[in-house]
Amino acid sequence: MSEPLLSVSNLEGGYGQIQVLRGFDFEVAEGEIVVILGANGAGKTTTLRAISGMIERSGSVKLNGEELITTRPADIVHKGVAHVPQGRGTLPELSVEDNLRVGAYIRKDNEVDSDMEQWFEVYPVLRERRNQRAGSLSGGEQQMLAVSRALMSRPKLLLLDEPSLGLAPLIVQDLFARFAQINKETGTTMLVVEQNAQLALGIADRGYVLESGDISFDGQADDLMSDDKIRKAYLGV
Amino acid sequence: MELLLARIFDGLSNGSTYAMIALALVLIFKATTLINFAQGEFAMFGGFIVLVLTFEQGIPMWISVVLAMFLTAVAAAGIERTLIRPFDPSDHLPLVIITLGLFLLVNAIAGIIWRFDPRAFPELFPSGNVFTIGNATLRWYTVFTVITLLVTVALLTLLLNKTKVGLAFRAVSSNLESSQLVGIRVGPTLQFGWAIAAAVGTLGCAVFVADPFRQIQPNVMLTVLIYASAAAALGGLDSLGGAIVGGISIGMVQSVVVPYSPIPNELALAAAVIVLMVVLLFKPSGLFGTAAVERV
């Protein structure tokens, strides 16, 4: 069994005095879609921020065997991690096109423009608004932009923090379908943090459930979906 | 009528300098929300470097200017790395104090090296007049000052919009965290901002003292800084275009509005302070600024 793309062990981290993550392990194999579920405050967002280096953290985070626990955020991106934060993280003053271009910041090849064209094909509304300020886009459009931007860097690992937040159900359906498609077509590994467990488990291979900073369950997505406890707690059954 | 015209010409040439220093202030503010109170002194020091290179080393003046711009840029980059970067960018107080320390330090160093007697500065622009209408004279100096401003703005716009580092700078100015998440190394990007700001400042000072009626001495930029800050606030502290409009406007206020107002000419600076207060009262984000101004 080859080494997992992402291998996390004894992850601890938090904000100043408040230690949110209590030291847990998990891994993500290449090409997988893994979902992290949990209630508000469980530490899902904090986990992603620990991986992408945005907060103080300790333990071990290995990407393709390379230890990233002390690496700075910008350098982690250079290693092939792209993080779409909660709230999209678009650069509101910059144009849609500039947002996409800056997504490819770490790339040194000359296929950036053609990649951008591809994304315009996938999301024609971005092409329409290519010269508009990104801040003027609707929530759904910003999410499309954020995802496209993240993928412009051709990452090995895509971190998605609550992509469904604040979006209308139809848009969210489309969004998740798109994630599944991207994963199938490009093999981009994805780690998705979501409160909408149903949708997330629908496209995922495996899932972890985070409670109070620690992993309480994990398993194959289908198993989680049919597990009674999960259904009661997270699927509103 | 001619007097008005003469005053307008004065306003244009002064305003161009204010605009350039305002540009420097805005560049740093955009990226860091910090006001570099030492900006004027950096510019003054750059001006002296031009003087030294031209008169003492015999280097042709415009090459000295470019060289001085480069040297001050490097120095500013060094200052950012050593004195600014160690601090948490959201905690303004220590950073403002550092810029105040630099204000004193740079001014004092210039005073110790070059003393305070005013010195003649190379005439960067052709002397003489474009035309004269009665008592109103449009000097070539004025025309070229404005041209320099426009060229600076054009180059700056190109730099920011068409280059990768410019893109990084705009990204950092927009949202620091999101910029890190796309792999932009914030430190070097801010260094770049400080360097460009210093270079623009040096050019602004050089143009200011190239006026045949002016001379350079270490305190020359003290009042310019205040006019420039009022200009930057008027235009919008995070708007480069606003800096231009603000600069020219303040220049006009100083030369055209004050003579016709109850404010005595020696107190023209007070007019700039009044403009600043008015901006703060009615439109704190300035004419073109986008900075969301938070009420207390």
Add this chain to the structure above:
Amino acid sequence: MANASATDAPSGPRWVFIKGSSQYRTYKLIGIAVLVLLLFITAFAYNDTASITLLDNDYKLGLTRITKAIAFMVAILGLQVVVGFTGQLSLGQGFFFGLGAYISAYLVQDKPLFGWNYFTALLVVVPVCFLVGMAFGLPALRIKGLYLALVTLGLAAIFPSLVQLESVAKYTNGAGGKIVDYDFKAPEWLPLDGIANFLQGIPLIGQYFGDGDLSSKEEGRIWLFFLMVILCWICVKLVSNLIQSRPGRALRAVRDNETSAAVSGMNLSYHKTMSFGVASALGGVGGVIYVAELGIAAPLDFTQLISIFFIVGLVVGGVGTLSGAIIGGLVIAFLPDWASSTQNLPVIPERWLQGPTGPLVMGFLLILLTFVLPGGIIAGVRRWRARFVQVVPEPPAKLAAQMAALAEGGAPAAEADDAATSETDVTATTVAAGDEPSS
């Protein structure tokens, strides 16, 4: 509650005092006595222009300079109020300093309406500076950001031109500065000669206190010094009360925290503006002391430079501390002067010791301290003192009884408490129950 008794920890401070205990009161009294003694020694020893000579350089000391330092202390106290309550920096304290100086100079010299002295002049200076401060502070303090610094920078820059205007020259005497003929005469009943003679009689050190009786000029200087010490002390007390007042604490608690500010229900901009008014008034008071000492109010004494020097004093002394203002005032009064007096240093050629060496040193200090000692000299002093002395808050009555029982066996239990809370800390954002600051 930590139960480590002070005697159990050999590396702890040697003396632990519980606030309110008689030991603590004794400790405080000794401190005050030492301070008063120092004041007397200073007044009588440095009465004349004394100087120290180091490496061929002549460094002046002297009571007049120390009285000037008191003026600066009060101005810096004002800055402490601004920073402590608004979180913003004022670069224009020199404006209010100069305003107070000129107003009092005019009143005392020209005596409009009736004969003013420096202290009755305060009755005009304080409200005027307060109101002007509020007027300029209000637009800037309504908004988050460095706007106060910008506005005050402009204020500081225009002050010299303002007082040299034709229209006010008859009051200000323009560029030459306004000279005030006022002699401070020590009251007859003060036994100043007696004290001087006594000090001169002390073996070994008596020679430093001069010779024989004091001239009336010297007596006047000492009298002025003590008057200003009292004035300064009053200002410190006032600020200390302000800090402990309800609006004061509330302001400090929400100063940097947006969320608490939003839900606090306090009219923040009003209170911040009032704080700036107080700060400006203190600046004015400093100006009055300055003119009382110097005897002249001149435009070039009140430029941007002095405003920035006040900041240096603030930072070097220690931002957010009252005692920091004392140190800061001394630094501004002596350091620039000593820097320019330094004409001879072993390695450095004389050429480089001429010119604005004062601002050079001040600027360098400002930067150095921000890195090395952000809390200023006071922070350093406190840390050093914490090795020897620790002050502990009074435990509630129930526990006191329990401890009295335990006290059979050893020293009372000490709750770790920062020695810093024994002095009023303006920048403290937590105003917890056990944190009662005393001045």
